[in-house]
Amino acid sequence: MLPEQIAKALITESFHSRRLVVTIFVIVNVAALIVGWLWPKGYTASTSILVDERTIIQPLMAGAAVATDALDRSKNAREVIFGRRIMDLVLEYGGWLQTQPSVEEREFIIEEIKKRTVISTVGKNILRIEYRDVDPERAFRVTGKFAELFMQESIAAKAAESGAAFAFIEKQTQEYQDKLTRTEQELKELRSSTLDVRAGEGEVTTRLNDLYKRIDAAMQELREAEVKGASLERQVSGEAESTAAISREGQYRTRIAELQSKLDTLRLSYRDTHPDVVQVKQQIQDLTEGINAERARREQLKGSGRSEPDEAVVNNPIYQQLRREQSQTQGTIEALQARIAELQRQLQTEVSRGKRMHSGDARLAELTRDYQINRDIYQDLLRRRENARVSMNMDSDRQGLTFKIQEPVTLPQAPVGPRFLHFVLGGILLGVVIPIGFLCLRLQFDPRIRIGSAIAVAHKVPIITVVPHLWSPRELKGLRWELALLTLVVVATVAASAAISAIRFTKVL
Amino acid sequence: MSKIEKALNRARDGRGNLQVVPVGAAGATPSPGTAIVADSTAHPETIPRMAKGEVRLLSAGDLAQRGIIQPQHSEDSAVQVFRDLRTKIIQQGHGKNAVILVTSVSKGCGSSFIAQNLGAAFAFDMGKTALLIDCNLRSPSVYKLLANAAAPGLTEYFENPDLDIEEIIRPVGIARYRVITAGKRREILEEHFTSEKMKHLMDTLRRRYQERFIIMDGPPMSKIADIRILSDLADYVLVVARYGHSTNTQIENCLNAISDRKLLGVVFNDEPRIPRIR
Numbered sequence: 001m002l003p004e005q006i007a008k009a010l011i012t013e014s015f016h017s018r019r020l021v022v023t024i025f026v027i028v029n030v031a032a033l034i035v036g037w038l039w040p041k042g043y044t045a046s047t048s049i050l051v052d053e054r055t056i057i058q059p060l061m062a063g064a065a066v067a068t069d070a071l072d073r074s075k076n077a078r079e080v081i082f083g084r085r086i087m088d089l090v091l092e093y094g095g096w097l098q099t100q101p102s103v104e105e106r107e108f109i110i111e112e113i114k115k116r117t118v119i120s121t122v123g124k125n126i127l128r129i130e131y132r133d134v135d136p137e138r139a140f141r142v143t144g145k146f147a148e149l150f151m152q153e154s155i156a157a158k159a160a161e162s163g164a165a166f167a168f169i170e171k172q173t174q175e176y177q178d179k180l181t182r183t184e185q186e187l188k189e190l191r192s193s194t195l196d197v198r199a200g201e202g203e204v205t206t207r208l209n210d211l212y213k214r215i216d217a218a219m220q221e222l223r224e225a226e227v228k229g230a231s232l233e234r235q236v237s238g239e240a241e242s243t244a245a246i247s248r249e250g251q252y253r254t255r256i257a258e259l260q261s262k263l264d265t266l267r268l269s270y271r272d273t274h275p276d277v278v279q280v281k282q283q284i285q286d287l288t289e290g291i292n293a294e295r296a297r298r299e300q301l302k303g304s305g306r307s308e309p310d311e312a313v314v315n316n317p318i319y320q321q322l323r324r325e326q327s328q329t330q331g332t333i334e335a336l337q338a339r340i341a342e343l344q345r346q347l348q349t350e351v352s353r354g355k356r357m358h359s360g361d362a363r364l365a366e367l368t369r370d371y372q373i374n375r376d377i378y379q380d381l382l383r384r385r386e387n388a389r390v391s392m393n394m395d396s397d398r399q400g401l402t403f404k405i406q407e408p409v410t411l412p413q414a415p416v417g418p419r420f421l422h423f424v425l426g427g428i429l430l431g432v433v434i435p436i437g438f439l440c441l442r443l444q445f446d447p448r449i450r451i452g453s454a455i456a457v458a459h460k461v462p463i464i465t466v467v468p469h470l471w472s473p474r475e476l477k478g479l480r481w482e483l484a485l486l487t488l489v490v491v492a493t494v495a496a497s498a499a500i501s502a503i504r505f506t507k508v509l
Numbered sequence: 510m511s512k513i514e515k516a517l518n519r520a521r522d523g524r525g526n527l528q529v530v531p532v533g534a535a536g537a538t539p540s541p542g543t544a545i546v547a548d549s550t551a552h553p554e555t556i557p558r559m560a561k562g563e564v565r566l567l568s569a570g571d572l573a574q575r576g577i578i579q580p581q582h583s584e585d586s587a588v589q590v591f592r593d594l595r596t597k598i599i600q601q602g603h604g605k606n607a608v609i610l611v612t613s614v615s616k617g618c619g620s621s622f623i624a625q626n627l628g629a630a631f632a633f634d635m636g637k638t639a640l641l642i643d644c645n646l647r648s649p650s651v652y653k654l655l656a657n658a659a660a661p662g663l664t665e666y667f668e669n670p671d672l673d674i675e676e677i678i679r680p681v682g683i684a685r686y687r688v689i690t691a692g693k694r695r696e697i698l699e700e701h702f703t704s705e706k707m708k709h710l711m712d713t714l715r716r717r718y719q720e721r722f723i724i725m726d727g728p729p730m731s732k733i734a735d736i737r738i739l740s741d742l743a744d745y746v747l748v749v750a751r752y753g754h755s756t757n758t759q760i761e762n763c764l765n766a767i768s769d770r771k772l773l774g775v776v777f778n779d780e781p782r783i784p785r786i787r
Binding site: 012013015016447448449450452455456458459461462463464465466467468469470471472473474476479480483 | 570573574576578585586587590591593594597619622623626747750752753754755756757758760761764772773774775776777778779780781782783784786
């Protein structure tokens with residue numbers, strides 16, 4: 001349906017239901033007058049509190065002290081002000097407790113006070129508290145009290161909060177300090193216990209290598225000396241034997257030769273039976289036996305390995321030379337053996353030191369790691385503790401969160417909220433809007449048809465004509481009177497509203 | 510309406526189509542639009558055969574009181590509406606006379622008002638006559654136009670074989686306008702409409718005068734049987750719905766009972782219009 005059609009239908013219907021429209025207009029106006037007359041006057045007192053955290057300290061302590069977020073300020077303020085403690089104090093202060101209300105009544109009064117209190121933030125740092133009351137004096141006092149209690153409570157709460165935070169961080173710091181001390185102590189003990197190990201810590205490998213080399217060299221030398229010694233031994237033994245054997249057998253053989261020549265000479269003169277020859281033969285025999293005995297003794301000595309150099313041997317310069325060398329070699333061998341033993345001892349010492357060093361290193365690394373972690377945390381905690389201390393000191397010195405009454409509460413002079421005139425004007429407006437709305441609804445929902453074209457649309461039949469109401473002279477006369485009367489009623493209603501407004505305004509009533 | 514249209518209307522309805530009111534007629538208060546002419550036996554505005562019954566015509570005040578439109582109120586939107594309706598019907602019948610049944614979707618929709626004024630609109634035209642038959646036997650209303658309400662009507666015609674058609678056709682005090690009232694109320698009246706006599710009556714009325722348009726003021730659609738019978742007798746059917754009164758359901762029921770062939774359309778009656786109050 002077109003808007004023009006609706007408007008036309010609405011005008012038609014308004015004229016058709018003119019009595020209803022005027023009746024609703026009058027009723028709405030009278031109702032608005034009554035409501036406006038009885039509407040309680042409300043007085044609103046308000047105060048603004050400047051919540052200042054941007055003190056001169058803040059830039060100095062940037063990043064150190066933590067400021068409250070401004071976004072939640074009005075919410076926080078509402079929580080604080082509507083808290084049980086402040087509300088109880090306000091109840092008492094506002095004189096609500098004089099009538100000794102029951103617990104339920106008190107709850108009701110508190111709820112009513114909450115409804116009449118508006119807490120808002122103006123800009124970033126200004127908190128506005130508004131309170132409405134029928135009594136201007138009480139509105140004034142309660143608003144002031146709200147502001148005062150809120151400031152007290154906030155400062156105390158913030159101080160308590162930062163104090164608690166400091167105490168907590170302090171406790172944590174202490175714990176970490178203890179841990180750090182323990183770790184330090186352990187580290188110290190470990191360092192002292194491995195002090196010897198730690199000296200020349202980096203040279204262990206070098207020294208071990210050196211020792212191994214020296215041992216190898218000494219062993220080599222020893223082996224050489226031993227070979228030499230054995231050789232000399234063999235040489236010494238051989239020289240003595242040969243010297244002794246040669247000397248004694250030689251003597252025997254010389255004597256035998258001498259005796260043989262003597263014998264030969266004798267034989268030339270004497271027979272074998274000659275005593276001289278026999279004697280000489282005997283001597284030769286003895287000497288031969290002597291040689292044999294010597295040989296046997298030498299063999300025997302050789303078998304026992306013992307030589308008893310005789311003087312001839314000893315006096316032999318080669319023998320003496322060999323003996324000397326042998327003695328020297330023996331000394332060398334003994335010296336080398338002693339050195340090797342020493343080197344091996346040193347090697348053992350170095351190896352055990354190396355082992356101790358490695359086990360100490362692992363423990364040291366562990367302790368050092370613990371120490372570093374604890375130290376980092378401890379330093380962080382120390383920093384935090386100092387921040388907390390600064391925050392606490394700021395709060396205790398009222399430097400962190402300062403409140404300043406930006407706009408002090410004043411005794412409200414004029415009532416706020418809808419005034420009588422608003423009700424009167426609203427009544428006139430509603431007196432027009434409500435009947436029109438009613439007619440609109442009726443047009444929309446009443447099954448009885450009021451728009452001819454709707455029939456054509458609904459039933460697909462032509463509307464052959466729309467016949468207007470034919471006014472008879474009598475009807476017209478009646479209509480004239482009726483319209484005059486209705487106009488009079490409307491004018492009288494508006495005039496009465498205006499008159500009552502004027503009376504109310506001049507406070508005659 | 511432009512001056513040309515007004516002039517055309519006047520020409521169509523005949524020299525201003527002044528209502529002829531005899532001087533000294535009872536209760537006749539001449540209105541500004543009413544001409545006062547001398548008493549005479551023949552009126553130049555009247556078809557000669559009808560002059561007999563039109564000695565005493567209703568005054569403008571009487572017509573207004575009875576809710577009948579008057580040609581001199583040509584600026585009145587109701588007059589224009591009925592003229593237009595008349596023209597549409599004439600166009601529909603290609604100039605031939607017709608029988609038009611006017612019925613309403615429910616009681617109280619004003620079908621009698623429409624029927625009476627449609628008759629008056631036909632009678633505006635000097636070349637045409639109108640006959641209104643009150644077929645709403647249970648709740649008749651046409652008799653209100655007559656001074657003598659007790660005169661015989663349709664029921665008497667059905668029940669009295671001696672009664673001639675001419676005896677039940679009555680002038681109402683409007684030029685070229687006649688009516689047949691419902692007559693005295695009787696029980697079980699519907700059968701009369703199906704009777705041969707009714708057919709005979711309608712045939713006679715229709716054939717006798719070619720300029721005569723017959724309007725049947727039918728009962729409301731709550732009497733569906735009557736409407737069906739009557740619509741058989743009629744050439745066209747007009748359904749009357751009333752502002753703020755009729756519902757879509759009623760209209761739907763009504764339209765279902767009528768042949769689409771005969772249905773001229775719906776007349777939406779009594780739309781409120783703020784009158785000019787002088």
